[in-house]
Amino acid sequence: MSPQNAGPTEHGVQFVDPTQMDLVEEGLRIMAFGGKVPTGTTPKDVVYTRNKTTLYRYRSSNRRHATPILFVYALINRPYIFDLRPESSFVKFLIDQGYDVFLIDWGTPGWEDRNMDFDDYVGEHLPMCVERMFRASGAKDYTLFGYCMGGTMTAMYAALHPERMRNLVCLTAPFDFTDTGLYGIWLEDRHFDPVRLAEGLGNIPAELIDVGNMMLRPVVNYVGANVTMWDRLLAGKDMTSFLALNKWVKDGVAFPGAAFVQWITQFYQQNLLMKGEVTVKGEPVDLSRIAVPLLNIAGENDHIATPSQVAPLNEIVSSTDKTYLLLPGGHVAMLVGAGAQKGLWPKVLAWLDERSD
Amino acid sequence: MSTTPPPNPFEAFKAAYDQAAESWSKSMEQVLSSEDFAAAAGRMVARYADAQEALRQAAEATSDQLHLPTKDDLARVAELVLNVERKVDQTTDQLFEFVQSQAGAASAQLLTQISERLAALEAAFQQLARTSAQSPPPTPAPPAPAAAKTPPADPAPDSRARARPTPSRRAAPKE
Numbered sequence: 152m153s154p155q156n157a158g159p160t161e162h163g164v165q166f167v168d169p170t171q172m173d174l175v176e177e178g179l180r181i182m183a184f185g186g187k188v189p190t191g192t193t194p195k196d197v198v199y200t201r202n203k204t205t206l207y208r209y210r211s212s213n214r215r216h217a218t219p220i221l222f223v224y225a226l227i228n229r230p231y232i233f234d235l236r237p238e239s240s241f242v243k244f245l246i247d248q249g250y251d252v253f254l255i256d257w258g259t260p261g262w263e264d265r266n267m268d269f270d271d272y273v274g275e276h277l278p279m280c281v282e283r284m285f286r287a288s289g290a291k292d293y294t295l296f297g298y299c300m301g302g303t304m305t306a307m308y309a310a311l312h313p314e315r316m317r318n319l320v321c322l323t324a325p326f327d328f329t330d331t332g333l334y335g336i337w338l339e340d341r342h343f344d345p346v347r348l349a350e351g352l353g354n355i356p357a358e359l360i361d362v363g364n365m366m367l368r369p370v371v372n373y374v375g376a377n378v379t380m381w382d383r384l385l386a387g388k389d390m391t392s393f394l395a396l397n398k399w400v401k402d403g404v405a406f407p408g409a410a411f412v413q414w415i416t417q418f419y420q421q422n423l424l425m426k427g428e429v430t431v432k433g434e435p436v437d438l439s440r441i442a443v444p445l446l447n448i449a450g451e452n453d454h455i456a457t458p459s460q461v462a463p464l465n466e467i468v469s470s471t472d473k474t475y476l477l478l479p480g481g482h483v484a485m486l487v488g489a490g491a492q493k494g495l496w497p498k499v500l501a502w503l504d505e506r507s508d
Numbered sequence: 509m510s511t512t513p514p515p516n517p518f519e520a521f522k523a524a525y526d527q528a529a530e531s532w533s534k535s536m537e538q539v540l541s542s543e544d545f546a547a548a549a550g551r552m553v554a555r556y557a558d559a560q561e562a563l564r565q566a567a568e569a570t571s572d573q574l575h576l577p578t579k580d581d582l583a584r585v586a587e588l589v590l591n592v593e594r595k596v597d598q599t600t601d602q603l604f605e606f607v608q609s610q611a612g613a614a615s616a617q618l619l620t621q622i623s624e625r626l627a628a629l630e631a632a633f634q635q636l637a638r639t640s641a642q643s644p645p646p647t648p649a650p651p652a653p654a655a656a657k658t659p660p661a662d663p664a665p666d667s668r669a670r671a672r673p674t675p676s677r678r679a680a681p682k683e
């Protein structure tokens with residue numbers, strides 16, 4: 152605010168510089184409707200679709216590696232977090248480094264998808280996407296890269312279908328649900344009944360999932376984020392990155408009802424994955440069967456998938472080549488934050504370069 | 509009257525937030541991690557689910573009375589479409605495998621044919637070589653007609669190589 156325009160109002164309080172009223176309007180609009188900036192702009196082709204699932208391909212113009220990377224994100228939120236903005240796009244970074252990149256978008260489930268669970272996603276859609284990736288790329292092997300719940304799903308898949316898998320990378324993916332922090336308290340079976348919720352709602356609305364995530368750190372998420380927004384806006388700083396992330400946070404996807412019930416009961420309430428008792432299409436998922444090179448990454452400040460949930464994967468797998476990285480940052484900032492380009496990205500790249508054709 | 513502007517409300521709020529955020533967070537965490545909160549939140553979510561289900565059932569009953577398709581009806585149609593999509597996928601896979609196997613078989617057959625023809629050619633060359641070795645040296649060819657030796661008056665340099673027909677052809681009368 153410029154001092155020459157500052158001055159008390161008739162009530163003795165200065166609210167805002169009149170010349171900045173457009174900024175105030177913009178700020179209120181952001182608070183109400185979220186950020187509106189283009190995201191996911193790296194060119195891509197649709198390789199395959201099945202129900203709401205879409206497999207995309209990002210072609211590298213200077214391809215130097217024969218081993219493609221297949222990204223798998225969570226069933227909730229959108230996978231364009233991998234390609235948020237050109238300056239913060241992990242996908243763009245990798246294709247610039249000569250990798251052929253594929254990405255699975257699970258899409259937005261409809262009422263007809265409320266009975267879909269991990270049998271469908273891990274047991275049917277994921278294998279189909281892998282097969283179609285091979286057909287499109289002509290590759291002989293691939294790197295499977297899962298993020299958040301997508302990391303849990305990729306590890307399950309790797310345990311069941313190690314064929315032609317060269318590497319497995321899991322980014323902030325929970326595996327051990329012994330200590331899940333606030334989630335563990337809220338989701339205890341004596342307090343929370345996921346079956347009742349799914350029967351009532353069909354698919355679990357994104358807004359409800361978002362409230363759960365935001366309530367993990369309510370002061371930072373509800374107040375701090377807005378303070379940051381107003382601070383940047385009124386100071387005339389570039390808002391693009393903030394708006395892109397803000398848009399992504401508010402652009403959630405409903406959780407398919409049956410998958411939600413499975414996720415809460417079998418993972419959060421009973422911790423069956425670490426016990427080898429989760430099944431996909433009737434086959435037990437035994438994580439100790441994972442033998443491919445593994446890169447498992449956790450964030451020091453991650454409240455959604457805490458390091459204590461992430462790290463145990465390295466103890467259970469059979470891989471002789473396995474790396475656990477604990478990096479600064481939170482669940483999302485680690486991938487798209489200001490430090491990602493000097494932190495996570497080059498570390499993943501170096502690891503992949505050593506293990507890819 | 510003082511010229512110092514009064515404090516900016518946003519700056520004041522930001523300063524208060526920066527100072528108090530940590531203590532606010534700790535206080536909130538104490539509340540959020542309590543059993544009472546978890547139980548209350550669980551009850552609230554359950555009531556919400558019950559209310560939504562009741563609302564949906566009422567909407568379905570109304571739609572039924574009005575002879576309008578319900579959400580379930582539409583979902584059933586969507587499931588039929590998905591079944592068709594699954595069958596298309598299966599057919600695509602089978603076709604792909606068939607084409608791959610046919611392409612593989614065709615390639616193998618082609619390779620066999622090429623090998624056989626190469627072997628035949630090789631045998632023919634060997635036979636020719638043997639025949640050449642056994643036969644007497646050829647007699648010198650008779651001199652070509654003088655006209656045939658005369659080069660064209662002004663041949664185009666680039667056409668010389670390809671426009672070098674055999675003498676007999678060059679001497680052939682035009683019809």
